[in-house]
Amino acid sequence: MVDILHRVAVARTSPEKVYDALTTTDGLAGWWTTDTTGDAAEGGVIAFRFPPGGFDxxxxxxxxxxxxxxxxxxxxxxxxxxTIDWRLRTDxxxxxxxFEHQGWAEPVEFMHHCSTKxxxxxxxxxxxxxxxxxAPAPRDVHVAFPD
Known part of the structure; x- marks a missing residue:
């Protein structure tokens, strides 16, 4: 198994505000995709839709x-x-x-694309x-992936 790993530091922002951006549909819609619905509470399912598909x-x-x-x-x-794993800490x-997107079966080209996205x-x-x-979808940075 292989993973996508990233680290980003957010200036002058509390962990509570970052947590809210990761655990509310409005927060998620503000940075990932405007078409975010569902139940973001523990045990719930969140639906993220992008042109041309999506994820639950x-x-x-x-x-x-x-x-x-x-x-x-x-x-x-x-x-x-x-799995998608988010760990927050202050510095x-x-x-x-x-950030970790864990458990990819192998590092296929689509994984490279997803890491960039x-x-x-x-x-x-x-x-x-x-x-x-x-800059949530559909206003995000577009990275072409051939069909």
């Missing part, structure tokens, strides 16, 4: 201001059964987000929290 994530764990973990229960075959005036969305999260304006 079951919320496995939430620890306020510290940790969020999802399991992909519907979406592309490469994603189903993988002076920064909240550090340690995750990086753009993490920068969108950073921007939303630092400036009030994110």
């Amino acid at each position: 994530m079951k919320v496995l764990e939430t620890t306020p201001s510290e940790h969020v973990r999802w399991e992909v229960v519907d979406g592309p075959d490469e994603w189903v059964g993988t 002076d005036d920064w909240t550090v987000v340690m 995750w990086a753009t969305y993490l920068m969108s999260l950073k921007s939303l929290l630092e400036t009030g304006v994110g």
Whole structure:
């Protein structure tokens, strides 16, 4: 198994605000995709829709201001059964987000694409929290992936 790993630090933002951006549909819609619905509470399922498809994530764990973990229960075959893990910590005036998309079967080209997209969305999260304006789909950075 292989994982996608990223780290981003958000300036002058509390872990509580980052946690809210990861655990509410309005927060998620502000940086990942505007088409976000469902139940973001522990045990719930969140639906994220993008042109041309999407993902459903079951919320496995939430620890306020510290940790969020999802399991992909519907979406592309490469994603189903993988987990998304968010760990938050403070470092002076920064909240550090340690991100892992865990459990990929192998490092296929689609995984490379998704790693790039995750990086753009993490920068969108950073921007939303630092400036009030994110770049969720469909206003995200487009990275072409051939069919």
